Amino acid sequence: MSKCKVIAVANQKGGVGKTTTTENVAIGLARNGKEVLIVDFDPHGDLTVCLGWKNNDALENTVSTMLDDYINDKDIKYASLILKHEEDVDVIPANIELADFEMRLVSVINREQVLSSCLEPLKNRYDYILIDCPLLLACLQ
Ligand SMILES: Nc1ncnc2c1ncn2[C@@H]1O[C@H](COP(=O)(O)OP(=O)(O)OP(=O)(O)O)[C@@H](O)[C@H]1O
Ligand SMILES: [Mg+2]
Numbered sequence: 001m002s003k004c005k006v007i008a009v010a011n012q013k014g015g016v017g018k019t020t021t022t023e024n025v026a027i028g029l030a031r032n033g034k035e036v037l038i039v040d041f042d043p044h045g046d047l048t049v050c051l052g053w054k055n056n057d058a059l060e061n062t063v064s065t066m067l068d069d070y071i072n073d074k075d076i077k078y079a080s081l082i083l084k085h086e087e088d089v090d091v092i093p094a095n096i097e098l099a100d101f102e103m104r105l106v107s108v109i110n111r112e113q114v115l116s117s118c119l120e121p122l123k124n125r126y127d128y129i130l131i132d133c134p135l136l137l138a139c140l141q
Contacts, residue, residue: 004123006116008131019046022132030088034127037082039063039119040094041133043102048093051085056095064097070118071108078122090126 009022022038030036040047041063045056053059061081069076083091105111119129 002123004126004129006119006123006129006131008133010131010133014134018042018134019050019132022047022130023050026089026128026130027087029128035125036089037092037122037126037129038089039092039115039129039131041098041115041131042094043096043099043134045094045096045098047132048091048095051091053083053091053093056093059093059095062097063092063094064101066092066118067101067105067114070114071105076118076121 007025009018009025011018019042026036026038038047038051045062048056048059048062056062061077066076066081068074081092083093085091105114108114115131122129
């Protein structure tokens with residue numbers, strides 16, 4: 001059985017340190033030898049930008065591509081989706097496309113399970129999966 005811990009960093013208030021906490025806890029865990037995946041689940045993509053992918057709107061594969069593939073019964077291309085950061089953390093990036101996705105999810109059955117289902121196959125690869133999410137999207141966990 002997977003020992004992966006999945007942690008959503010969520011708070012209903014904006015600007016309270018969700019992104020900063022996610023980034024620093026993830027890098028701290030990686031420096032302690034843990035295998036860590038960060039999921040940027042905020043349409044602003046602040047975490048993706050903070051980690052160095054400044055032009056995140058140009059990224060072809062993001063968290064929204066992953067969710068889209070899942071709800072359309074397509075294979076998720078994890079290899080091209082997951083970015084490698086120099087601090088030895090892996091990153092599923094986000095951009096503004098996630099804002100549009102949130103509206104499309106309204107009609108999806110079991111929408112609260114979609115992110116969890118997408119991450120399930122990754123749990124045997126990581127000790128921790130940290131998700132930076134604003135409140136609205138936190139209902140997906
Ligand atoms: N522990 C801290 N001490 C001081 N400043 C902090 C701390 N954590 C975060 N900050 C600062 O607070 C501001 C907001 O942090 P951050 O962007 O992480 O919040 P957020 O909750 O992700 O915001 P948003 O809701 O917009 O996504 C940033 O300028 C950040 O540098
Ligand atoms: Mg943030």
